Amino acid sequence: MNGDHRNGNGNKKDEQLDQYRVDDKGKKLTTNQGLKISEDEFSLKAGARGPTLMEDFHFREKMTHFDHERIPERVVHARGFAAHGEFQVYESMKKYTKAKFLQNPTVKTPVFVRFSTVVGSRGSAETVRDVRGFATKFYTEEGNYDLVGNNMPVFFIQDAIKFPDLVHAIKPEPHNEIPQASSAHDTFWDFVANNQESAHMVMWLMSDRAIPKSFRMMEGFGVHTFRFVNEDGKAYFVKFHWKPKLGVHSLVWDEAQKIAGEDPDFHRRDLWENIELGNFPEFELGVQIIDEKDEFKFDFDILDSTKIWPEEVVPVKMIGKMTLNRNVDNVFAETEQVAFHPGHIVPGIDFTNDPLLQGRLFSYTDTQLIRLGGPNFHEIPINRPVCPFHNNQRDGYHRQTINVGKVSYHRNSLAGNTPAPASPAEGGFVHYQEKVEGRKVRARSESFKDHFSQAALFWNSMSKPEKEHIVEAFRFELGKVTSLSVRQQVIEMFANVSLELSRAIAEYIGILPPKDGGSPTTKISSALSQLNTKKKPNTLKIAVILTSGFDGPDVKYVLDSLKSHGIQVQIISEQLGFVKGTGGVELEVDHTFLTTKSVLFEAVYMVRGSRKSKKFNVDAANFIYEAFTHYKAIGATHEGKQWLEVNNIGDAVGVEMADDMEWFVKEFIKAISAHRHWERQIV
Numbered sequence: 001m002n003g004d005h006r007n008g009n010g011n012k013k014d015e016q017l018d019q020y021r022v023d024d025k026g027k028k029l030t031t032n033q034g035l036k037i038s039e040d041e042f043s044l045k046a047g048a049r050g051p052t053l054m055e056d057f058h059f060r061e062k063m064t065h066f067d068h069e070r071i072p073e074r075v076v077h078a079r080g081f082a083a084h085g086e087f088q089v090y091e092s093m094k095k096y097t098k099a100k101f102l103q104n105p106t107v108k109t110p111v112f113v114r115f116s117t118v119v120g121s122r123g124s125a126e127t128v129r130d131v132r133g134f135a136t137k138f139y140t141e142e143g144n145y146d147l148v149g150n151n152m153p154v155f156f157i158q159d160a161i162k163f164p165d166l167v168h169a170i171k172p173e174p175h176n177e178i179p180q181a182s183s184a185h186d187t188f189w190d191f192v193a194n195n196q197e198s199a200h201m202v203m204w205l206m207s208d209r210a211i212p213k214s215f216r217m218m219e220g221f222g223v224h225t226f227r228f229v230n231e232d233g234k235a236y237f238v239k240f241h242w243k244p245k246l247g248v249h250s251l252v253w254d255e256a257q258k259i260a261g262e263d264p265d266f267h268r269r270d271l272w273e274n275i276e277l278g279n280f281p282e283f284e285l286g287v288q289i290i291d292e293k294d295e296f297k298f299d300f301d302i303l304d305s306t307k308i309w310p311e312e313v314v315p316v317k318m319i320g321k322m323t324l325n326r327n328v329d330n331v332f333a334e335t336e337q338v339a340f341h342p343g344h345i346v347p348g349i350d351f352t353n354d355p356l357l358q359g360r361l362f363s364y365t366d367t368q369l370i371r372l373g374g375p376n377f378h379e380i381p382i383n384r385p386v387c388p389f390h391n392n393q394r395d396g397y398h399r400q401t402i403n404v405g406k407v408s409y410h411r412n413s414l415a416g417n418t419p420a421p422a423s424p425a426e427g428g429f430v431h432y433q434e435k436v437e438g439r440k441v442r443a444r445s446e447s448f449k450d451h452f453s454q455a456a457l458f459w460n461s462m463s464k465p466e467k468e469h470i471v472e473a474f475r476f477e478l479g480k481v482t483s484l485s486v487r488q489q490v491i492e493m494f495a496n497v498s499l500e501l502s503r504a505i506a507e508y509i510g511i512l513p514p515k516d517g518g519s520p521t522t523k524i525s526s527a528l529s530q531l532n533t534k535k536k537p538n539t540l541k542i543a544v545i546l547t548s549g550f551d552g553p554d555v556k557y558v559l560d561s562l563k564s565h566g567i568q569v570q571i572i573s574e575q576l577g578f579v580k581g582t583g584g585v586e587l588e589v590d591h592t593f594l595t596t597k598s599v600l601f602e603a604v605y606m607v608r609g610s611r612k613s614k615k616f617n618v619d620a621a622n623f624i625y626e627a628f629t630h631y632k633a634i635g636a637t638h639e640g641k642q643w644l645e646v647n648n649i650g651d652a653v654g655v656e657m658a659d660d661m662e663w664f665v666k667e668f669i670k671a672i673s674a675h676r677h678w679e680r681q682i683v
Helices: 012-018 057-067 160-170 186-194 196-205 253-262 266-277 331-336 355-371 453-461 464-479 484-494 499-506 552-564 614-629 639-646 661-673
Strands: 080-089 109-117 132-140 143-150 226-229 235-244 282-291 317-327 541-545 568-572 577-580 586-589 603-606 633-636 655-657
Touching: 012 109, 080 266, 080 331, 109 317, 143 235, 160 186, 160 355, 186 196, 186 484, 196 453, 196 484, 253 266, 253 464, 266 317, 464 484, 464 499, 484 499, 541 552, 541 614, 552 568, 552 661, 568 586, 603 614, 603 639, 603 661, 614 633, 614 639, 633 639, 633 661, 639 655, 655 661
Parallel strands: 541 568, 541 603, 603 633, 633 655
Antiparallel strands: 080 109, 080 317, 109 132, 132 143, 226 235, 235 282, 282 317, 577 586
16 A cells, blocks of 8 residues: 555645645756756866856756755754654544644644654664654644654753753764764763753663654653643643554664664654555544643642653543654655744643743744744745735745735735734634743742652653663663763762662672662652553564475465564565465565564564575574564474574574464464563573
């Protein structure tokens, strides 16, 4: 099934973009002014061996455009990939908000979603340990609404004035521009140790959440506290969540590092291919809502972006679903030029006094001005709202609108004082009238000063394997830190989260374990552990290893059964082409061991090795064993069973072997659905 759903889908944004789509196939070559060109191989010269002439307007236009094809990459979130889709609310949210796109369950709102890493440059790998951006642009009939978040619900800092410091610290160190796309270096951990508000976010960064299996299997969060405002002017505090229908799953660290070398485009390839196959990613939109009268009833400040609202305390209400169903036509024109801004809101959604959010409301527009060449970035097709826009703004770089008439100011009489402000009844935006008073101070609320309770809550909520992964992540990161003093400071800092954690790290990085410290809370939140997520086989990719002579009918039955459960199968054999089995069954080979690796699959089905090639047999054994060490499901039938037994991995959790095909399929799909088998002991 192809992911191209442009025709007949009634998507207003797609219809709007149609006028900008150009297919050059079969057309004659022209300049940008439409002049047909007779020669594009040679510049205009004074004689065949003479100098190029200045009058060669085609050469100058072509070269000038090429010289300016690149725009500055984003300072953060430079490495990104995106897709189009649609959003539908489940039921009217009229009680809480007057936002029109959250009212009618029959209305499909076009969306554009960009996923990204934060630290690395545009050319960096995608499976690095990092935060992931999750930014959604809703093209609503009231204007564009941007929900600009991450795959982690908290952030490193509480006040936006510290954002430049954070980014300077986590980016490659300026004296040698090393390391790329990594927090495992001195300046980042020096920042952490000396800015202890980062403790909670660092726990998330050291967890499996920082190495998601795919964009399709990670949560998204609005991070900040926003407001819903209803038609009566009543306001509620709200936090936004995106919950993936496939559950929340991650890579293991060794796997993530190897994928970065094997396929640095792993996440974007996964998103692109699944949309093209019709495996459309789905995310439910959830909200946590707090009545204004309950603002101060919690043991944390609800405006503090380093804090979550535990789901056991404030439940998440699922209010709609987003489906990503179309890939971009051009990565630069859409993914690179899309301009998100948390200040792009619609009536019914408003801000709070979260000091990190307040700073972002300035920063995003300021950034777009330099990236996209001026104030008219809203006219780029991917950024244009689907509703008309009218104002007195004029001119500037790359202006596309041709404004008619001579009036461009307010108030006026020559144009009947239009464009005129809209009343609230006409849909005009009105800021929520929150009472604000106080002295002008550079200070932070006392209610923001607890930096460790929720970091400890996160640690307490982890399963045993998740805790082991966090410890290993700290050991790796701090093992890369050259400053003994910084290592010591970090260990002392995280003793305030957990003595167990800090001591487990200290012994591996040459630091004396702390004597004092301990968890400031014994609370847990089951929603924080990925062990409690949904576990489905849908869209998982399985490697099938076999050579000619395999049992055709049995293997075909297994493969057809796997596909019927939405599992993708790819054949690995001795060479590309077709491999023949008994019963007239032929299968097309997708890969050899030279063109793929086990880290690119979620499970392995071993059928038959090669009787001719010793190298193939060794490669198959290494392939299977690596998948085994990454806790993945392994299946085997026929001669494949002997392979697993010879390699001493036949008797383990998540390894299924049988000659009864019906029983095997049932158990193997169950093993695949688990994603990982953490209880497996590797000897």
